[in-house]
Amino acid sequence: MEKQYKRTNLLQEKDYNYRLQDVPEPVLYRDMFSYDDVPKVRFNHRVVPMHFPDEIWITDTTFRDGQQARAPFAAQQIVDLYKLMHKLGGPNGIIRQSEFFVYTKKDQEALERCRDLGYQYPEITTWIRANKKDFEMVKSIGIEETGILVSCSDYHIFNKMGLNRRQAMDKYLGIVKDALSFGIKPRCHFEDITRADFYGFVVPFASELMKLREESGIPIKIRMCDTLGYGVSYPGASLPRSVPGIVYGLRFYSGVPSELLEWHGHNDFYKVEDNAATAWLYGASSVNCSLLGIGERTGNCPLEAMAIEYCQLKGRTDGMDLKVITEIAEYFENELDYAIPERTPFVGRNFNSTRAGIHADGLLKDEEIYNIFNTDKILGRPAGVMIGAHSGAAGIAHWINSHFKLKGMEIEKKSELVEKIKAVIDQDFAEGRTTTYSDSELENIIKDIDSDAYLALIHHRKQVISKK
Known part of the structure; x- marks a missing residue:
């Protein structure tokens, strides 16, 4: 089958239909991840085309992933930081969404107070456990989109959850259907995607999600989670570590549109900003960040870094107020008593x-x-x-x-x-x-x-x- 793509005006073969490979034993890619050695980067010299989306943006996880790596924010602190993000992102919503926990009274209070501000951007989203009770709670407070954990590597499916791939996929699809039945937009967090069997699980699962999207008429977002920071941007690097390969593969083989692809990285190997920018360049509209990069272990992608990167790639600010980056840094230091390393780009006291x-x-x-x-x-x-x-x-x-x-x-x-x-x-x-x-x-x-x-x-x- 051939399809003509408007961007390239070329006929491209699309005779690819990857099906779930329900293997009896977990595939752990020991040639890359031996655990007793530094992980290896393998190359197969397969290069995929860049596909910079017409529109790109930033999403925030400061109040979700960021709170897992520091003392929890007080409700007023969340409101203050949310206001600053709104001011930084500008009227065009370059900071498009912000992700909240909803399990404590404090988090619920903060969410309500932020929503009462009436801002269009950042849109408030949540992250919940994948069960009907939580879907009911999200629906009752009027949230349209929520994150759902769908771990996709065999490390998680076999070794953590004690399932096989078929069982995991059936479970995940059932959870997504539950969300859709409540009219909630699911954001599927493909945890540990950079150690997952891409063609044996990731692509077949994503393809099933896109079928549900078409049937329901409700967008289903895929968050590509580089949980341990294994992603690399090198041309010709092989999967599952290739960021270009992951983004291209989901977009081309599973038909996931750019606006439904979101990259979520960690900085374990000092590659978090580079990988996020690469995800943009190869077809993901969204990169998920946290203020000052605060997050699990080495942290997430710093939001302020990607605001600057946006300007470098687009050649304009598109309404962002970049001076707010300094206000955010000052808030963390003065109000939260957070010590920013003095040479941290853009926010450290002595970066310039x-x-x-x-x-x-x-x-x-x-x-x-x-x-x-x-x-x-x-x-x-x-x-x-x-x-x-x-x-x-x-x-x-x-x-x-x-x-x-x-x-x-x-x-x-x-x-x-x-x-x-x-x-x-x-x-x-x-x-x-x-x-x-x-x-x-x-x-x-x-x-x-x-x-x-x-x-x-x-x-x-x-x-x-x-x-x-």
């Missing part, structure tokens, strides 16, 4: 700061030389320097100009004030200091050197801030 004097000199001459983009304009975070033993006069001058907001009236590195500050700092390090200076320490040094200059600088900064 330098200690090197030669870099500071470049920043002083032209900020673009050593800053990734205009972080002040885009994120509300001006490029900075950390003053230490190797910062030099250029670093000190840049710190003064940035800290006191002297745009248009910058102090030069050869100024008398800078030379006096440098002399104090050099003396401190000569006497054994090993750490960089805090902002308050540097302010005190200026105050001791020239109190009038200090007061003038403080006054100028207050005026600039008040005008904003």
Whole structure:
């Protein structure tokens, strides 16, 4: 059978009908996952075409997966963060959905309070146990979509659940039918997909779900869960670890449209952002993230990272307010007492700061030389320097100009004030200091050197801030 695809205007063979392979023993891919060795990446050199969707977006799991990796949020904290996500995602809903637990009174209160805000985006969804009682609860509170766990690797089917593939598929299809009977949109979480038999279970199961979708007229979303972070984006890598292969396979062999494909990754092998972007590129409209990447073990894909990645791939913000990324970081640090590693991209205190004097000199001459983009304009975070033993006069001058907001009236590195500050700092390090200076320490040094200059600088900064 041939089908003509509008995007390519080509006739493509589609004589593929993968059926469930109900094997007697679990397939554990010991050639890749021997457990006593680092997992191996295998290549079969099969390359699939990119298929960037017309529309892509981000979904959030901060209040579900994120809460499993930290102290639970209070209801007010969930409301505050939900408001920030709405503001970041903008009117076009680039942050399309946010996933909530519904089992405790606190979570139910938070869900109701967020819903009472009346936002279209992020749409509130849930994650529930797969039983009729929970479907009734979701339906009673008016939620349209819910996540359902459908583990798909033999590690889970055989070794955790004690079932065979046929039993697992029949169980899952029965659960999905129950959800559909309540008029609920199921989001099927294909847990551990990067260790699953792709053609022997994943594709046949997805194909059955698409049949149910067609029969019911209700969309059934598939969340591709890279539960242990095994996914790789390398061209020609073999399944089940190939992210391009997984996305392409579900889209082409099972007929899952891009808008119903969602990638959910973990960062066990430092690949979570790359894999999420790859899922977008090869045909998944949605990537599932959490704020600051907080989640199980090494965490989920950081939402703020994919907001920036969206801009890189699309070439525009599409209404996102990226300065809210800084507000989110400040909320976590100030309200939740969460310590963000200082070099974390986009949100760490020093992600765009330098200690090197030669870099500071470049920043002083032209900020673009050593800053990734205009972080002040885009994120509300001006490029900075950390003053230490190797910062030099250029670093000190840049710190003064940035800290006191002297745009248009910058102090030069050869100024008398800078030379006096440098002399104090050099003396401190000569006497054994090993750490960089805090902002308050540097302010005190200026105050001791020239109190009038200090007061003038403080006054100028207050005026600039008040005008904003």
